[in-house]
Amino acid sequence: MIRSRRAALLFALLLPGLASAASDFGSNVHTVSAGEVAGIGATGAVALLVESFWHAPGSARWSGPILFDGPVRDALGAKSDGGRTAAARASDVGELGLIAYPLIVDAGLATWISKGRGDVARRLLAVDAEAFAINGLLTSIVQRAVGRERPFAQGCGTAGRPACTSPDDRNTSFFSGHTSFAFTSATLLCFQHGRLNLYGAADGVVCPAALAVASLTGLLRIGADRHWATDVLTGAALGAAAGTVVSITHISSENGRAGQAASSGASIAFAF
DSSP states (O other), X not given: OHHHHHHHHHHHTSSOOOOOOOOSTTTTBOOOOHHXXXXXXXXXXXXXXXXXXXXXXXXXXXXXXXXXXXXXXXXXXXXXXXXXXXXXXXXXXXXXXXXXXXXXXXXXXXXXXXXXXXXXXXXXXXXHHHXXXXXXXXXXXXXXXXXXXXXXXTTTTSTTSOOXXXXXXXXXXXXXXXXXXXXXXXXXXXXXXXHSOSSGGGHHXXXXXXXXXXXXXXXXXXXXXXXXXXXXXXXXXXXXXXXXXXXXXXXXXXXXXXHHHHHHHHHHHXXX
């Protein structure tokens, strides 16, 4: 199940390692303090607890389309059960692929193994973990507090309609978690490849490619009838905001100590 896989990723990132000081490549990725590591772990732990123990309301608090939701659903929604299932599975691949990419490919393979910079890799893992933990907590809380009914669940259990699924499945439409995680990761990739020389000339391709995959993931959630367009747009905006704030806090645009000093106040604020 996608929620359990997402929870496992959060759990694996609760206690990212501290990085030592470095120069040249990665010196603009700021050292993560012990207090902030604890804050990242606590945020991820709370996100897991919310996901596990706070259940969505049995009766939706918000149902039906608003603004342009209806026309977009009509235009993009798959017309068959098979099409909706395929779209849902493809969106799972998009979300999980984008989450894994900065962790495994950029931090693990490109930075740690290829460049031999385990210290910088651990810092990047901490940055990624912080962004994903913040986004995961925000997503879980809002989905359960709002209790919006998913498009496919309208009229469930009535004559001619499928049986209702669990409240945690059918009443967690706002906002799209797949889209928020996808855009958190895409934004992290944009900043990391814009401010670090990870791939050389190929760095310029990563950001537009990541944003394209994140956008496609959101569109697939509409095609799967799992979310309204407003759910997807909100998830994209909040996910991008989480990735941006964390990236600006921890990765300066220039190497050296000046950038680290400029963001120390924001790092301390998160730790508390």
